[in-house]
Amino acid sequence: MNKEEKMKELRVFAARIRLETMRIISHFGKGHVGGSMSLADAFAVLYGSIINVDPENPAWEDRDYCVLSKGHAGPVMYATLGLKGFFPVEEAYTLNQNGTDFPSHTDRTKTKGVDLTTGSLGQGISEAAGAALGHKLLNKSNYVYVFVGDGECDEGQVWEAAQFAAHYHLDHMIALVDNNGRQLDGTTDEVMSHPKGIGAKFEAFGWNVIDVKDGNDVEQIYDALTKAKQTNGNPTAIILHTIKGKGATFAEPTGAHSSSPAKEVWDEAVKACEESLAEIEKEASL
Amino acid sequence: MSVKLAWTKNTDPRSNCDAYDDAMLELMDKDQRYIHIDCDLLGCINGKRIKSAHPDRLINAGIAEANAVGVAAGLASTGFIPFVHSFGVFSARRAFDQAFLSAGYSRWPVHILGTDPGVTAGANGATHMPFEDGALYMSVPNAVVLDPCDYAQTYALTKKSAAYPELTYMRMIRKKFKTVYADGTDFEIGKGIVLREGTDVTIIASGIMVNNALEAEELLRKEGISAAVIDMFTWKPLDEELIVEYAKKTGAVVTAENHQAYCGLGSAVANVLAKNCPVPQEFIGIQNLYGQAASQDYLEKVYGLTAEDIAKAAKKAIGRK
Numbered sequence: 276m277n278k279e280e281k282m283k284e285l286r287v288f289a290a291r292i293r294l295e296t297m298r299i300i301s302h303f304g305k306g307h308v309g310g311s312m313s314l315a316d317a318f319a320v321l322y323g324s325i326i327n328v329d330p331e332n333p334a335w336e337d338r339d340y341c342v343l344s345k346g347h348a349g350p351v352m353y354a355t356l357g358l359k360g361f362f363p364v365e366e367a368y369t370l371n372q373n374g375t376d377f378p379s380h381t382d383r384t385k386t387k388g389v390d391l392t393t394g395s396l397g398q399g400i401s402e403a404a405g406a407a408l409g410h411k412l413l414n415k416s417n418y419v420y421v422f423v424g425d426g427e428c429d430e431g432q433v434w435e436a437a438q439f440a441a442h443y444h445l446d447h448m449i450a451l452v453d454n455n456g457r458q459l460d461g462t463t464d465e466v467m468s469h470p471k472g473i474g475a476k477f478e479a480f481g482w483n484v485i486d487v488k489d490g491n492d493v494e495q496i497y498d499a500l501t502k503a504k505q506t507n508g509n510p511t512a513i514i515l516h517t518i519k520g521k522g523a524t525f526a527e528p529t530g531a532h533s534s535s536p537a538k539e540v541w542d543e544a545v546k547a548c549e550e551s552l553a554e555i556e557k558e559a560s561l
Numbered sequence: 562m563s564v565k566l567a568w569t570k571n572t573d574p575r576s577n578c579d580a581y582d583d584a585m586l587e588l589m590d591k592d593q594r595y596i597h598i599d600c601d602l603l604g605c606i607n608g609k610r611i612k613s614a615h616p617d618r619l620i621n622a623g624i625a626e627a628n629a630v631g632v633a634a635g636l637a638s639t640g641f642i643p644f645v646h647s648f649g650v651f652s653a654r655r656a657f658d659q660a661f662l663s664a665g666y667s668r669w670p671v672h673i674l675g676t677d678p679g680v681t682a683g684a685n686g687a688t689h690m691p692f693e694d695g696a697l698y699m700s701v702p703n704a705v706v707l708d709p710c711d712y713a714q715t716y717a718l719t720k721k722s723a724a725y726p727e728l729t730y731m732r733m734i735r736k737k738f739k740t741v742y743a744d745g746t747d748f749e750i751g752k753g754i755v756l757r758e759g760t761d762v763t764i765i766a767s768g769i770m771v772n773n774a775l776e777a778e779e780l781l782r783k784e785g786i787s788a789a790v791i792d793m794f795t796w797k798p799l800d801e802e803l804i805v806e807y808a809k810k811t812g813a814v815v816t817a818e819n820h821q822a823y824c825g826l827g828s829a830v831a832n833v834l835a836k837n838c839p840v841p842q843e844f845i846g847i848q849n850l851y852g853q854a855a856s857q858d859y860l861e862k863v864y865g866l867t868a869e870d871i872a873k874a875a876k877k878a879i880g881r882k
C-alpha cells in the first residue's frame with residue numbers, strides 16, 4: 276500500500292473512531308466529548324499504522340504500550356481498541372453504567388488493551404516513563420506512547436516525569452500532547468498559560484520536539500510519529516495542535532471539556548458523524 | 562514462627578538501614594526483578610552497597626517523589642518489583658496520590674519505604690517527622706502497613722514485603738533503635754508477637770514503642786500488675802484474632818505508637834475491640850500535635866511515649882474495667 280492509500284485508510288479509521296466515541300458517550304448521555312474527539316486522528320494513526328499490539332493477546336510481552344495520561348479521554352481509546360478487535364466495540368456502550376468495564380478514566384484492571392491506569396492527571400506520564408525504563412533495562416525495543424493533555428501540563432508531575440525520561444535517555448518513549456488550547460475553565464491561555472509554548476518546555480527539559488501544525492491531520496501525525504521513532508538518545512514529544520471536540524456538532528463550536536446535551540442533540544451529533552464517515556469512505560474509494 | 566528475643570535495653574550500634582540493604586542485596590542477587598528507586602536519599606540508607614553491587618537496578622529519581630512512585634508502577638508493569646525510598650513524610654504525604662492510584666488501585670507490587678518514622682526524625686524536626694504516614698497508607702485498600710522495631714524485623718519484613726503481590730509501606734527506623742529480637746528471627750505479615758504473657762492488661766505496641774512497652778511491663782510487674790505485651794508490627798492487615806484473645810483475657814488494653822494516636826495503630830485496635838470485645842482502652846501516641854526539632858529522648862518525653870507513660874496508661878485502663 277502506498278502512502279496515499281494508507282492515509283485514506285487512516286482517515287476512514289479516524290472517522291470510525293469519532294463515530295464510535297460519540298456512540299459510546301451518547302449511551303451514557305454525558306462525558307468528556309471535547310478531549311476525546313480531539314484525539315481521534317492521533318489514535319487512528321497510532322493504532323492504524325504504528326503501534327505493535329496483538330488484540331488476541333493484550334498482555335503480549337513484546338507489545339508497545341499506550342498510556343492515556345489524560346485518562347478522561349477514555350472513550351476515544353475504547354472506540355479505538357474496540358474497532359481494533361480487543362473487544363466488540365458495543366461493549367464500550369456501557370461506559371460508566373453500573374458494573375461496567377469501561378469507566379470514564381482508563382483502568383488496566385478493567386479494560387483489555389489498557390496497559391496502565393490513569394485518572395489523576397500527571398500520573399500516566401510517570402508510569403509511562405517507568406515502563407519505558409523497564410523495557411530499556413530488559414534490553415527490549417518496545418515503544419511507550421503516552422497521550423498528555425495541554426491542561427494536564429499544569430501538573431508539576433508532568434515535568435518531574437519529563438526530566439526523568441530525559442535523564443535516563445528513554446528514547447522509546449513518545450509523548451503525544453493534545454494541544455487543543457482549552458481546559459475545563461477556559462482556554463489554556465486564560466487558566467494557566469505556557470508563554471513559550473508546551474513544546475519549548477519539553478525542549479528545555481532535553482526532549483526532541485516535533486510540532487504538528489494540524490493535529491487532526493492524519494498525514495502530519497503519521498510523519499511525526501515516523502520521525503519520532505527514528506530518533507535516538509532522547510524521548511520525543513509530539514505537540515499536536517488539535518481542535519477540542521473536533522467533529523462533535525455540539526462540542527466543537529464551544530470547545531467544552533465535558534458535555535451533557537439533550538437526546539435530540541446527541542442523535543443529531545451521532546448522525547453527523549455517520550454522514551461524515553460515509554463521505555470520507557466515499558472519498559477514500561474514489 | 563520461632564521468636565528469639567535479644568532484648569537488652571541497649572541501643573543497637575548498627576544502622577537499621579543495613580537490615581534493609583542486606584535483605585535487598587540478597588533479593589537482588591537472586592532475582593533480577595528486584596529494583597530500588599531512591600529520591601536522592603540513597604546516602605541516608607547506606608545504599609552505596611546496593612549501588613555498587615547492582616548499578617543497573619539502582620535508580621535515582623532525584624528529589625521528585627511523586628514521579629518516583631509513578632515510575633515504580635511503570636517498572637512493575639514490565640515485570641520488575643520495585644522498592645521506593647524517601648523520608649516517611651515524603652513517601653507518604655508527597656507521593657500519596659501516586660501510591661494510591663498508580664500503585665495501589667492499579668494493583669502493582671510496589672513497596673514503599675518511609676524512613677525516620679515519628680520522633681526518630683529527631684533533629685530534622687517537624688517538617689521531617691511523620692506522625693500520619695501509617696494513617697495514609699492504612700486507608701489504601703489491600704495495602705500492607707508495617708512498623709518494625711529493629712534490625713531482625715526490618716530484615717525479615719523487607720523479604721516478606723518483596724513477596725507480597727500488592728502495595729506495601731514500611732516505616733523504617735534508620736538509627737538509634739533498641740534490639741528486641743535476635744538476628745535471624747522470622748516474622749509473618751499480619752501476625753502479632755506475644756512478648757510477655759499477662760492477665761491484668763495488654764499493651765499493644767510497634768516500632769520504637771515495643772522497647773518502651775517491655776520496660777513498662779517491668780515497671781508494672783514491680784507494682785504487682787501483670788501486663789501482656791504484644792508487638793503489633795503489622796498495622797494492616799491487623800491480627801484481630803490475637804487482639805480479641807488478649808482483650809478477653811486481660812479486660813483492658815493500652816496501645817502504644819510513634820504516630821498520631823487518633824488515626825494509627827490505636828484506632829485500628831479500637832475498631833477491632835468495638836466490634837468484638839469492647840474493653841477499656843488507653844491510647845499512647847502523638848495527641849493531635851505537630852513535630853519539632855529535638856533529641857529523640859526529649860521527644861519521647863514531650864509526647865508522652867515513655868515506659869512511665871505507658872505504665873500510667875495501663876493503670877488507668879485497669880481502673881476503668
